[in-house]
Each structure stands twice: as C-alpha cells, then as structure tokens.
Amino acid sequence: MSFAAILSASRASADSSGGLRACLHFAGQTLVEYQARQAVRAGADRIFVMVSVITPALSQAVDRLSADGIAVALVRDMVSMVRDAPRDTDILLIADGTIVAQAHVDHLGSAAGDTLLVADDSRASAPLERIDAGQRWAGLARISPGLLFGTLDMIGDWDLALTLVRSAVQKGARRITVPEADLLEGRAAMVESQQQADLVAQAVTSVETARAYDRGGVEHYVFAPVARSLGATLMRLQVPAFQVRIGAMALAAIALVPIELTWILPGFCLMLLAILLSDSADHLDELALRPPPKGWTAFATPALALIGITLAGASAITFDLALLVMVLVVALRWRRLGGAMPWMVLTPATLLSLLIIGGALGFMQEAYRFSMLAAIASAGALILRRRA
Structure with a gap:
C-alpha cells in the first residue's frame, strides 16, 4: 500500500x-x-x-x-x-x-x-x-x-x-x-x-543494495568494482554525475581521432576508459538514489565506441556487428534480458577487449569474425532464455 x-x-x-x-x-x-x-x-x-x-x-x-x-x-x-x-x-x-x-x-x-x-x-x-x-x-x-x-x-x-x-x-x-x-x-x-x-x-x-544488473561482460565483472571505487571518490569530491557522463562522451569522441589516423589500439584503449567513466557516472546516480538514465545520454558513449569499432574495421561485417551490439546495449539498459546471465551478453567493453587482444596478436580480422559469432550467440541467449 x-x-x-x-x-x-x-x-x-x-x-x-x-x-x-x-x-x-x-x-x-x-x-x-x-x-x-x-x-x-x-x-x-x-x-x-x-x-x-x-x-x-x-x-x-x-x-x-x-x-x-x-x-x-x-x-x-x-x-x-x-x-x-x-x-x-x-x-x-x-x-x-x-x-x-x-x-x-x-x-x-x-x-x-x-x-x-x-x-x-x-x-x-x-x-x-x-x-x-x-x-x-x-x-x-x-x-x-x-x-x-x-x-x-x-x-x-x-x-x-x-x-x-x-x-x-x-x-x-x-x-x-x-x-x-x-x-x-x-x-x-x-x-x-x-x-x-x-x-x-x-x-x-557504502552499503550495497540489491538491484537487477544492467551491465554485462567486462562492464559487469571488471569495470563495476572499479566504477564503485571511482564513484565513491567522485561523490566525496562533489562531482556531479552529469559532468562525469559528459566527460565520458568527450573522451569517446576524442578516441575517434587516433582511430582515423590508423592508431587503432590506442584509440580502443581510450574507448575503454570512456566506458569506465560512463559506468562511474551511473554508479554516482545509484549512490544518489536517482533512476538510471535511459535517454540519449545513456547510449552516447557506447554508440561512439561502436562507431570507432566500425571505422577501424571499415567493412560491412563491422557495421553489422556494431548494430547488433547496440541492440544488446539497449536490452541491458532497459533490463530486457530474459534469463540471460551477465557473462552471456557481448557488451562494447567486452568487444573492445577482444579486438585489442586480437590486434595485439596480429589477428584483427579473426577477432572481428569471432566477435560477430559472440554477438549472435548473445542475441540468441536473450531470446531463447526469455521466460514464457
């Protein structure tokens, strides 16, 4: 009542x-x-x-x-x-x-x-x-x-x-x-x-409250603990979540420059940092008991990261991959995951991590192909594990 x-x-x-x-x-x-x-x-x-x-x-x-x-x-x-x-x-x-x-x-x-x-x-x-x-x-x-x-x-x-x-x-x-x-x-x-x-x-x-997860992959298992620590520090410094989110967008936009200059791996690393800042802004909102944003501000940083991934690949498969991962990002943010677990979802940070590893080993094209298969598997998990 x-x-x-x-x-x-x-x-x-x-x-x-x-x-x-x-x-x-x-x-x-x-x-x-x-x-x-x-x-x-x-x-x-x-x-x-x-x-x-x-x-x-x-x-x-x-x-x-x-x-x-x-x-x-x-x-x-x-x-x-x-x-x-x-x-x-x-x-x-x-x-x-x-x-x-x-x-x-x-x-x-x-x-x-x-x-x-x-x-x-x-x-x-x-x-x-x-x-x-x-x-x-x-x-x-x-x-x-x-x-x-x-x-x-x-x-x-x-x-x-x-x-x-x-x-x-x-x-x-x-x-x-x-x-x-x-x-x-x-x-x-x-x-x-x-x-x-x-x-x-x-x-x-500092007391964590139970909540439905809205992250997956690297964001859930790696970035979340770092974002909690960084968010607590930013809160003590009285830094507004909106400013942190704008900073994440700016950094993601800046990361497009080295990617355009074919400095792919440094650009991808900057994209990862931008996603971490965006997650820290989300955690600041959680600390303040504010509802998580679901408008364009929530999707700007991952969208810029996926644009960078598309520019780096410069092929039809990379564009399709970016679109599919963006659908997964929306499903995460809107919590429409069915019964899928966090490790089943291919997120922008997870995709960037796979491409960085593949690029460092000299298998960038193979990394893109593997990522596409992983994205298809993630979409399948969201559909097939959805409760009747």
Whole structure:
C-alpha cells in the first residue's frame, strides 16, 4: 500500500554559512532530496516538505525532484498540511537532518500503523531526541492518518514532527530499535554540518543494495568494482554525475581521432576508459538514489565506441556487428534480458577487449569474425532464455 512522506526543512546547520540542514550537500544533491528519494524508493507516492521560508536552494531541489517524476510540494503552514495531506494513507515522517540507511526506511515503508524507529539511550545516540528514560527517537516514524489529523487539530506554535512523535509514544506505538553499530558507523545520524554530512554519506552509500544488473561482460565483472571505487571518490569530491557522463562522451569522441589516423589500439584503449567513466557516472546516480538514465545520454558513449569499432574495421561485417551490439546495449539498459546471465551478453567493453587482444596478436580480422559469432550467440541467449 502506498503512503505519503513528510520531511522538514527549517533548522539551520551548524556551519558558519547559516544555511539550512536540508540544503547541505549530500551524495551529489541536497540532503532533503536524498531523504525524498529514500522515501520514494520505500514506496511513498508523494512528498510534503515543511518549510519556514522558501529559499532558492529548496525551490531548485523541488524542481530536480519533479523532473524525475517525484510528486513533491512545499508546505509553509498547518492549514496547507490539513488541506493537502492524504486522509486514507499512512505518513512516513522524516526529521529535519536525519539520515538512516535505506534498509530502515524500507522497513518502516512496509510497516503498518504507528511505528517509531528508536535507539537505545547511549553516548552514540546523544544527538537524538529523547522520548523516555531508555530510548531516543532515531528521526523516522510511520504515522497513521488518525494520529496525524488528531495532532494537526491541536492549536499552538509547535514542532510538527516532535509533537507527532510524542503523540505516538503516548499512544503506545510499536518501536523498532536501530542497532548500536549503525549509530557508531554513521548509518543512522542527525546531520548538522557539511563535514558531518560528508562522513555520513560515505557510511550510508557504502552499503550495497540489491538491484537487477544492467551491465554485462567486462562492464559487469571488471569495470563495476572499479566504477564503485571511482564513484565513491567522485561523490566525496562533489562531482556531479552529469559532468562525469559528459566527460565520458568527450573522451569517446576524442578516441575517434587516433582511430582515423590508423592508431587503432590506442584509440580502443581510450574507448575503454570512456566506458569506465560512463559506468562511474551511473554508479554516482545509484549512490544518489536517482533512476538510471535511459535517454540519449545513456547510449552516447557506447554508440561512439561502436562507431570507432566500425571505422577501424571499415567493412560491412563491422557495421553489422556494431548494430547488433547496440541492440544488446539497449536490452541491458532497459533490463530486457530474459534469463540471460551477465557473462552471456557481448557488451562494447567486452568487444573492445577482444579486438585489442586480437590486434595485439596480429589477428584483427579473426577477432572481428569471432566477435560477430559472440554477438549472435548473445542475441540468441536473450531470446531463447526469455521466460514464457
């Protein structure tokens, strides 16, 4: 069952700049954007952000979320919340500046009724809000419509999130306890400054989440571990994924020059590096919980690599090979693989690796012929292993 989410973006950060916690840089975006993407991944179908003042940074964050198809709205007062909040679904409440591992968000997303994510009282949980003598609120709660609107009917100047949590405690809401290790290692934290945000981002994004693979061959078995490491480094340097993807396209275009000058192997090596950069950009999007691109930006780098392979071969068979591999690239990106395993798919990096080995040994034409047979076998695997 779907639900809505309420985020908060009003508390100032501890940095000297005096900005909002919600606008701190976190995993290639603002912190509130990351919270919203976490909620959507857990099943939320709309996002409400409680704000005291609408800043340009918040407006831009809303625009970016909306561009990705996420329904998000800024709410400045309780009257608007009473009017817009859904009356037939639960609410996922995320406190201002709270970041927890996606597994905890998913857990509350699948819960039913009033539920609180809590931490046992200790030195590690000291920054969190105390709810009784033994536990503190970890910044995440699932609230029923009855409790939400019963609280909204109260009169006075109060903090919505804390008031809802106190009402849930009084009502005897179910509690889920965060392991102490998550608090110590930063996978559940209240972020107050940019330095803390960087450390928590590194801890949270280091946890791999299960996902359907969208790579094959060399990209899956060789480039993926390198892309994860490079992506984590680029994220700490706050390099946007789009810039990395543009850099990959530029490098692939530059690699066409040595190929035109008949320096085939150096050009192919540059193409491999361009594909690695493109995969690193994809991993940056994964870390930021953004959906993988499926438009022209996703296919520009492999298409340029296949153009280079066609120019190097200068024959009809190389053109046919490039077209067939491009079909496999589209099938990978759109996850239409049937039951084919990653090693069964001939990808651009795998093709380049075969041609580099063949060219280094003096068997370039034979490598092209072998690659064509491998491409036909890959297409056959996608078709024949498709489930009925």
